[in-house]
Amino acid sequence: MNCDCTEKISSLIDGELSPAEANELEHHLLTCSECQEAKADFLNLRSRIAEFPVSFKPVSQREALERILGKQKSARPVWRWVFNPAVAAVASLLIVGAVIALLIYPKLKSSQVANREIATVNSNRNNQTPKSGPATGGNGQLNNPKTAPQKKSPPPAGTEKNKVVPNKKRPPLAFEPQPDNIALNNSQPDGEAERVRSADAETMTAIHFQKSELLLRSFRNVRLSKTGASSELEYERKLAQKLIYQNMMLRREADASGDAQVASLLESLEPILLDIANLPANARSADVKTIKDRVERKNIVALLQVNSTALARALD
Amino acid sequence: MASHDEEFTMLFQEFYPSLCRFLECLLGGRVELAQDLAQESFLQLHRTAWETLPHEQARFWLYRVARNFAINEFRKSHTRYRLFDRVVEVMTPRSRNPEEEYETTERKNLVLTMLRTLPEDQRVALLLREQEELSYKDISQVLNVSESKVKVDIFRARAALRERWSKKAKSYGAGA
Numbered sequence: 504m505n506c507d508c509t510e511k512i513s514s515l516i517d518g519e520l521s522p523a524e525a526n527e528l529e530h531h532l533l534t535c536s537e538c539q540e541a542k543a544d545f546l547n548l549r550s551r552i553a554e555f556p557v558s559f560k561p562v563s564q565r566e567a568l569e570r571i572l573g574k575q576k577s578a579r580p581v582w583r584w585v586f587n588p589a590v591a592a593v594a595s596l597l598i599v600g601a602v603i604a605l606l607i608y609p610k611l612k613s614s615q616v617a618n619r620e621i622a623t624v625n626s627n628r629n630n631q632t633p634k635s636g637p638a639t640g641g642n643g644q645l646n647n648p649k650t651a652p653q654k655k656s657p658p659p660a661g662t663e664k665n666k667v668v669p670n671k672k673r674p675p676l677a678f679e680p681q682p683d684n685i686a687l688n689n690s691q692p693d694g695e696a697e698r699v700r701s702a703d704a705e706t707m708t709a710i711h712f713q714k715s716e717l718l719l720r721s722f723r724n725v726r727l728s729k730t731g732a733s734s735e736l737e738y739e740r741k742l743a744q745k746l747i748y749q750n751m752m753l754r755r756e757a758d759a760s761g762d763a764q765v766a767s768l769l770e771s772l773e774p775i776l777l778d779i780a781n782l783p784a785n786a787r788s789a790d791v792k793t794i795k796d797r798v799e800r801k802n803i804v805a806l807l808q809v810n811s812t813a814l815a816r817a818l819d
Numbered sequence: 820m821a822s823h824d825e826e827f828t829m830l831f832q833e834f835y836p837s838l839c840r841f842l843e844c845l846l847g848g849r850v851e852l853a854q855d856l857a858q859e860s861f862l863q864l865h866r867t868a869w870e871t872l873p874h875e876q877a878r879f880w881l882y883r884v885a886r887n888f889a890i891n892e893f894r895k896s897h898t899r900y901r902l903f904d905r906v907v908e909v910m911t912p913r914s915r916n917p918e919e920e921y922e923t924t925e926r927k928n929l930v931l932t933m934l935r936t937l938p939e940d941q942r943v944a945l946l947l948r949e950q951e952e953l954s955y956k957d958i959s960q961v962l963n964v965s966e967s968k969v970k971v972d973i974f975r976a977r978a979a980l981r982e983r984w985s986k987k988a989k990s991y992g993a994g995a
Contacts, residue, residue, distance in 0.1 A: 513974040517948060519955050544981045550951040555930050556923065557840045558850045561965050567858045568831050572824055768836070 506537045516545055594751055601752050704756050705814055708765060711749055712811035714774055718742045719804050722779060723795055736786055743779035750776055768810055770799055827869060830877055831861055832861055837951060838885055844946050845889045848931045854908070856892060860885040882961045913940050933980050941976035 508531060514520050515528050532538050722739045754769035778794050798804065835857060842853035860881050864872075872880055934942050940962070947953045947961060955973075959966045 509978065510971075510974045514970060515978050517955065519970065541981070544984070545977050548977060548980055548984070549949050551926070551930055552844075552934075552945070555840060555844060555927065555950065557836045558843060563854065564835055567835070567854070568828060571831070571858065571862045572827070643867070701872075795843070 506535055508535070508538050512538055512542050513545060516542065516549070529639045546551045594748070595661055597748050598751055598755065601748075602755070704753065704760075707749070708753050708769075709811050709814035710756070710812065711746065711753055712768075712807045714742070715750070715776070716804055716807040716811065718746065718779070719775070719798050719807070723798060723804070725791060725795075734783060736791070737784075740782055741781055743776045747773070747780050763809065765814075768803075768806055771803060772807070775801075775803065823869065826874060827865060834878060834881060835861065838881060841882065841934070841946055841950060842885055842889055844931065844950070845886065845933055845942065846893060848927070850891065853889075856885060856888045859888055876915050879961045881959060882947065883963070886961070890939065902984075933983060936983065937976050937979060940964075940968075941972045941979070944972040945976040945980075948973050 508528065510600055511520065511524070511528055512532075515525055520528065528538075532542065653791050655760065718739060722736075725736060727740075752768055754773065757763075757766035757769060775794065775798060778797075780792075782790065837972055838860065839850075839853050840855040842856050843850055844970045846853055846856075863884055864877060864881055868880060869877070935944070937945070943962065947958045948955075953961070955969045957967045958973075962969065
């Protein structure tokens with residue numbers, strides 16, 4: 504690197520030198536092997552960068568133009584695909600149902616626990632109230648209702664079976680089931696349930712990716728005949744129908760938790776699952792091939808494999 | 820208005836693919852994001868500047884906005900997308916022929932990896948020069964810097980890539 508003309512060579516190959524400078528440098532190049540090498544390297548670099556292939560689909564270009572000229576709010580497509588409105592309606596209902604179920608189930612569970620506790624308390628109180636009545640039998644405090652509950656009198660022998668151990672340690676009035684107490688008592692189990700759900704979601708996503716990967720591999724291997732591929736597609740179709748709803752739920756969860764990578768992959772997977780699930784019994788070879796091509800183009804199988812492995816490792 | 824839309828359509832059809840490619844190289848191979856940002860750039864142009872901007876300037880305007888979008892996106896999601904970038908590095912569009920597919924993937928990955936080592940200014944200037952074939956003057960308009968900076972950035976980018984490429988070639992030679 505003794506020759507200091509390399510910067511000029513960079514300008515020369517860009518056509519940015521004046522004719523006189525260019526002429527002078529061309530003469531220099533005839534005798535300087537170092538500069539010849541630099542020029543060749545720069546041109547080689549240029550061809551490598553300029554040959555970088557464009558990765559876009561003409562269809563998406565057309566759609567993008569329509570979106571822009573249609574003056575939509577955002578050019579970023581929320582749904583990259585258009586699907587049957589009936590399917591959309593059913594899917595929306597299912598999603599709403601699933602979300603409601605997810606929200607309500609833990610509350611129901613906790614309210615059941617609370618009810619059980621209330622029932623226990625009530626039964627305990629019922630058991631304890633009569634003991635200050637006739638069962639205690641003529642000790643003078645019998646007719647004084649104010650003092651009766653404060654006395655620690657031994658429980659009657661006949662109620663031994665209904666006795667609840669924790670209640671025994673506390674005075675009966677402390678058990679009055681206030682809403683705050685119930686919430687407080689249940690706060691920890693709820694927290695645990697939250698954590699479990701989150702870990703479950705990751706596990707479910709990893710399993711979902713594996714299942715989807717297997718499905719797509721199997722779908723890729725479906726042999727196409729002239730009359731169609733109906734008999735071979737039955738399994739794939741049913742599996743896709745099963746997976747699509749789970750896919751939607753997991754995608755929403757990933758969106759909500761801000762896991763953009765998983766959400767993006769699930770979003771790419773969704774239209775493919777829908778297409779497979781909606782294939783008619785006598786699907787045409789061309790339709791199947793179109794879906795296969797999309798699976799190939801998106802490299803979805805490999806992405807599923809990589810992500811399921813990554814998730815499994817993270818869970819380990 | 821219709822003629823405006825027609826002109827815009829022509830501009831879109833002419834420059835959308837190259838804007839996607841420019842963004843893909845800038846973002847280190849994130850194809851989908853590149854397409855989203857390209858669309859966002861065209862949408863901005865259509866909404867805000869198309870009526871007032873001289874149409875011969877539209878191309879430069881687009882590259883400037885797209886570059887700004889890319890920088891924002893890159894900074895915003897650098898950490899979140901690290902794994903995704905690695906996946907994308909490996910997974911590139913496939914052709915039918917496995918050998919051809921492998922070569923294309925290798926070529927693309929090599930270019931992306933090399934470009935990623937450059938400072939952002941140099942990378943943008945070099946891409947605009949080599950892929951879009953803009954002159955130094957045009958590039959200086961896009962980037963809003965002086966022509967001499969563009970000239971120096973492009974030279975430095977080339978020199979750095981040349982050095983890395985030769986090191987890589989030597990290491991392959993030594994390995995073989």
